[in-house]
Amino acid sequence: MSYENRIALGNLVPTLGQFKVMDKIPQYQQCEVHNLVEAPAEVPEVLRHVVFNIERGQTLHETIDFLNMCPELKNMDIIYANELDDGAVRSGNCNVAYEIAKSIGMNYAYGLEFIELVNPDDNKGFHGNALFSRWPIRWAKVVHMPEQYNWYYDRQKRIGARVAIVCSLDIGGREVGAVSVHLENRADSEGREAQMAVVYDEIKKSFAPDTPVMIGGDLNTNTFDGNDIPGFTKLFNDPERLAKHMAAVEKYERVLPQAEENGFSYREFSSTEGVHTLSICMQRVQLSTIDFSIYFAKRQSAQQALWSDSSGPVNFASALPGSAQVQSFVSVEIVP
Secondary structure, three states, X not given: OOHHHHHHHHOOHHHHOHHHHHOOOHHHHOEEEEOOOOOOOOOOOEEEEEEEEEEEOOOHHHHHHHHHHOOOOOOOOEEEEEEEEEOOHHHOOOEHHHHHHHHHOOEEEEEEEEEEOOOOOOOOOEEEEEEEEOOOEEEEEEEEOOOOOOHHHOOOOEEEOXXXXXXXXXXXXXXXXXXXXXXOOOOOHHHHXXXXXXXXXXXXXXXXXXXXXXXXXXXXXXXXXXOXXXXXXXXXXXXXXXXXXXXXXXXXXXXXXXHHHOOEEOOHHHEEOOEEOHHHHOEOOOOOOOOEEOOEEEOOOOOOOEEEOOOOOOOOHHHOOOOOEEEEEEEEEEOO
């Protein structure tokens, strides 16, 4: 899509709104699925997951080296990835998801979230989310979530809306659902809750009740309204109040109790040595923000469940290259 075409479509947003313009762009209705590698010969007792905000791919080579060389990140089963460019100057005008998948030996699904309108030198200006898997991806679909902020009027100027990538994985002949989510940062708790409600509806439509499903991603659960700049500036400058937010995120972020209401669990994935605390386990590595990435796992019964093993999540702040962010790590055991 040429820059002129992108601008022409963007000019329709004030009149038609984002979703009607998105309907005119075929890529918004598609989810790319590329199975590049064969399935592992053996099914492990533990599936290993990580949430990774790729930060557009601006430090792509360093990120790939990090994923290949960091002992804790090698041979991940699933990577829930956010903010990946395709054809943008800032990331070398390459397909970031493909380059990562090819370099680390994983399959991937990719869905378009935004088309960037600022830089005329962008080949495509695509920006989206992905899920990487060592296991075959049976199918994947893009779920567009309700608009909580119109990015056309932002300084970044975009067409699009936040998305989730819903995938069906084949793990040794067994279906496992995996969902990569990116919620709106320019929203409040109720706005993020409304976005997740659409994701849960899609999960119920797409998977049988006894299918294990996991959700991971950049949920932007920052405990404040991202549109209230004076409000969150005041929060940042009040350490005592900020500490209260960090100690009890679920009181300020509806997506956490909402997960439990929909049959998902997050507490086991946010514990270290028996202490349930999101501020330790799920805080993003980018320390300049308050932001949590959460793993949700759907429990079916005591005999068929997904849960974190004793190692719990681990942050990798000291080893992180450039601006990319490893947000949390967890091992998940499948019980037959």
